[in-house]
Amino acid sequence: MDGFFANIDWAEIGAAGVDTLLMLGGSLLFSVILGLPLGVLLFLTGRGQLLEQRGVNMALSFLVNVLRSLPFIILLIVMIPLTLLLVGTSLGVAGAIPPLVAGAAPFFARLVETALRGVDRGVIEASQAMGATTRQIVLGVLLPEARAGILAGITVTAVALVGYTAMAGVVGAGGLGDLAMRFGYQRFQTDVMVVTVVLLLVLVQALQSFGDWLVARASRR
Amino acid sequence: MIHFQNIHKSYRVDGREVVALHPLDLRIETGEVFGIIGRSGAGKSTLLRLINGLERPSGGSVLIDGIDMAALDGAALREKRRGIGMIFQHFNLLASKTVAQNVAFPLRLAGDADRAAVERRVAGLLERVGLGGHANHYPAQLSGGQKQRVGIARALACEPSILLCDEATSALDPETTASVLRLIGEIHREFGLTVVLITHEMDVIRRICDRVAVLDAGRPVEVGKVADVFLHPQHATTRRFVQEYEHEDVLNDAGESVAAAKRIRVTLRGDSVHAPLLARIARGTQVDFGLIGGRVDKIKDTAYAQLTLALSGGDVDAALRGLREGGAVVEEIG
Numbered sequence: 208m209d210g211f212f213a214n215i216d217w218a219e220i221g222a223a224g225v226d227t228l229l230m231l232g233g234s235l236l237f238s239v240i241l242g243l244p245l246g247v248l249l250f251l252t253g254r255g256q257l258l259e260q261r262g263v264n265m266a267l268s269f270l271v272n273v274l275r276s277l278p279f280i281i282l283l284i285v286m287i288p289l290t291l292l293l294v295g296t297s298l299g300v301a302g303a304i305p306p307l308v309a310g311a312a313p314f315f316a317r318l319v320e321t322a323l324r325g326v327d328r329g330v331i332e333a334s335q336a337m338g339a340t341t342r343q344i345v346l347g348v349l350l351p352e353a354r355a356g357i358l359a360g361i362t363v364t365a366v367a368l369v370g371y372t373a374m375a376g377v378v379g380a381g382g383l384g385d386l387a388m389r390f391g392y393q394r395f396q397t398d399v400m401v402v403t404v405v406l407l408l409v410l411v412q413a414l415q416s417f418g419d420w421l422v423a424r425a426s427r428r
Numbered sequence: 429m430i431h432f433q434n435i436h437k438s439y440r441v442d443g444r445e446v447v448a449l450h451p452l453d454l455r456i457e458t459g460e461v462f463g464i465i466g467r468s469g470a471g472k473s474t475l476l477r478l479i480n481g482l483e484r485p486s487g488g489s490v491l492i493d494g495i496d497m498a499a500l501d502g503a504a505l506r507e508k509r510r511g512i513g514m515i516f517q518h519f520n521l522l523a524s525k526t527v528a529q530n531v532a533f534p535l536r537l538a539g540d541a542d543r544a545a546v547e548r549r550v551a552g553l554l555e556r557v558g559l560g561g562h563a564n565h566y567p568a569q570l571s572g573g574q575k576q577r578v579g580i581a582r583a584l585a586c587e588p589s590i591l592l593c594d595e596a597t598s599a600l601d602p603e604t605t606a607s608v609l610r611l612i613g614e615i616h617r618e619f620g621l622t623v624v625l626i627t628h629e630m631d632v633i634r635r636i637c638d639r640v641a642v643l644d645a646g647r648p649v650e651v652g653k654v655a656d657v658f659l660h661p662q663h664a665t666t667r668r669f670v671q672e673y674e675h676e677d678v679l680n681d682a683g684e685s686v687a688a689a690k691r692i693r694v695t696l697r698g699d700s701v702h703a704p705l706l707a708r709i710a711r712g713t714q715v716d717f718g719l720i721g722g723r724v725d726k727i728k729d730t731a732y733a734q735l736t737l738a739l740s741g742g743d744v745d746a747a748l749r750g751l752r753e754g755g756a757v758v759e760e761i762g
Contacts, residue, residue: 327523329520330523332516333516336592337509337514337534337582338537340506347536352522
């Protein structure tokens, strides 16, 4: 066993794990904060919806599509000036979060839009008949009714972000993916590769299971 | 009173103008149960939704006690809507909220902050619709009839003066339909509500409505008291609805002896249903009454009998006179 794990520096792996979790937590938080309202707006301004606005909807939709079509590795580099402006550095964990959010928030917004489309139109109509304002419909009807779908969206986004963080090594952000890349792949340290990949697998499994549990708890159908 | 004044509605679909409602005038009196019957696409759903502004007319006005709903907007419209309860074919309850939270929802929307008062009101309403023990259940745990009862409690939460029923029993089985209609009837009397309902089933109209409008392709083809429209339908569409309900095709199967006789439809209403009118006339005029088809039932609270008879022998003219004098409406069938 010792022979196989010869190259493993557990302290380094621990630090990389912490970096991954920090990047994941930070970017997921901001992706939800930005993506949720964006998704609600995409839905509300859509055709036949409460705030139907063709122009606004097309503009938002275009922005989301542009961000989603850029490969993340390109986004990471193109974002550098904006990242500097936002967090003061384009390096490390902090420097990785803005591009991660820019990649994940539009993705999450689309998932939110889809979840909201699944809300029964009749329920929205009933709320209107009861004299609800658009704000009351969003907060009191749409979001609670789509809760399970939105939680599932957060889970999918979190798993996607784990994949994105592996590329964040390009801006020196560290993390498990970066370790796998630099030591496991470039230095042929197969043991480092195996350990980091197993840890990432465990992380994704844990996220998915936790997410599924939340979704099941939120479902009332 | 709800007064549709020269109201009409059309949509643009793929650049073409589609008329949902042709210009129409219609009055619904305060405190009555008014039914609107029509096939799908006849415009009844549009007409109902004009009342609470869920649909805006292309022209004309919808006056509720003199206020034009079609001219209201924003906060004024929302305020008015709170005075109009609505129940739906598919109930439209919030799946993420409990029964009690669903009923409390319109109160919360209205900004009712007094929690204890809201809870008391919700408990009272649930008790009234027979769901006192289901406050903490979720809609998914209820049967269709129970869901509609929650819908009714929710519609009543803000003490409306008008209740709109959008095919409220169309998704329910006959037995549940009867109990939900009974509940709507009771609530109509207790709360003094004006009830407007749309349906495609004549039986619903017969059970609880005072007056009915028959809608066909965006036009009201017949409007009147349910008994008049139901027993003496004038328009082909109305006749189809009534026949559908009565499943009456016995006439066509009647034998040759009947074909030679004089055929009439006799309609009796109220107390005269139970009077021994036919027997008396048969004795007096020596006319034989052959029974081809018929029905003895109730329209809302009024009993009626409608019989299709074949008259032969004796003094037929005297028999017809006697029937008319006895309070029957007699129609001769070709």
